[in-house]
Amino acid sequence: MSQNSSTPKPDLVAIGDLLGVVEEFIPGSGTYESNGKIYSSYVGYKRINRQRLEVSVDPIKKKEIITPQVGDTVICEVVITRKQSAMCHIFKIKSHFLFDTYTGMIHVSNMSQSYMNNVDDGFKPTDIVRAKVISKNFTEYELTTKYPELGVIYAECANCGTVLQREGNQLNCPLCGYPNPRKIAKDYGHVIERIDNLH
Numbered sequence: 061m062s063q064n065s066s067t068p069k070p071d072l073v074a075i076g077d078l079l080g081v082v083e084e085f086i087p088g089s090g091t092y093e094s095n096g097k098i099y100s101s102y103v104g105y106k107r108i109n110r111q112r113l114e115v116s117v118d119p120i121k122k123k124e125i126i127t128p129q130v131g132d133t134v135i136c137e138v139v140i141t142r143k144q145s146a147m148c149h150i151f152k153i154k155s156h157f158l159f160d161t162y163t164g165m166i167h168v169s170n171m172s173q174s175y176m177n178n179v180d181d182g183f184k185p186t187d188i189v190r191a192k193v194i195s196k197n198f199t200e201y202e203l204t205t206k207y208p209e210l211g212v213i214y215a216e217c218a219n220c221g222t223v224l225q226r227e228g229n230q231l232n233c234p235l236c237g238y239p240n241p242r243k244i245a246k247d248y249g250h251v252i253e254r255i256d257n258l259h
């Protein structure tokens with residue numbers, strides 16, 4: 061957001077600080093409204109746009125680098141599949157896109173609650189997967205997709221690259237019909253979070 065000339069020295073505000081009332085301002089980004097009052101959603105700088113009569117808050121940029129922790133739900137892209145494990149690049153934790161990617165491994169025994177013989181029966185390279193971190197060894201994270209909410213949330217046909225569509229618990233290629241077995245998350249096809257890998 062551009063610096064507004066009417067606010068030469070931005071005010072630092074905390075979460076829940078009162079910024080104004082709806083009679084004065086439109087609640088902008090980084091704010092929320094309750095009973096006609098506008099509050100800050102972030103620790104950040106209060107901005108007032110006099111032309112639009114809008115108050116907003118620019119969150120302070122966090123200096124610390126966020127890294128995956130055991131127990132985190134992460135979003136990753138499958139890079140390589142082997143018989144016993146899939147290697148992934150973790151690029152998002154909850155709603156935070158990461159500055160770097162981290163290497164995750166999903167062992168075939170952690171893919172699904174039902175038995176899977178082969179990683180290829182559940183994942184293919186370029187699939188976007190929601191997984192949970194179960195342990196960390198040096199720079200490598202061990203992941204699981206054993207629960208219904210975990211698994212593939214976006215996949216393209218291994219044959220022609222068309223985005224796969226869900227029919228029941230199966231994925232089908234609407235273009236070529238090539239078989240595309242996947243271990244999908246229960247919300248495949250209804251995922252609303254942004255999954256774009258910005259790298």
Ligand SMILES: [Zn+2]
Pocket residue numbers: 217218219220221222233234235236237238
């Ligand atoms: Zn296809």
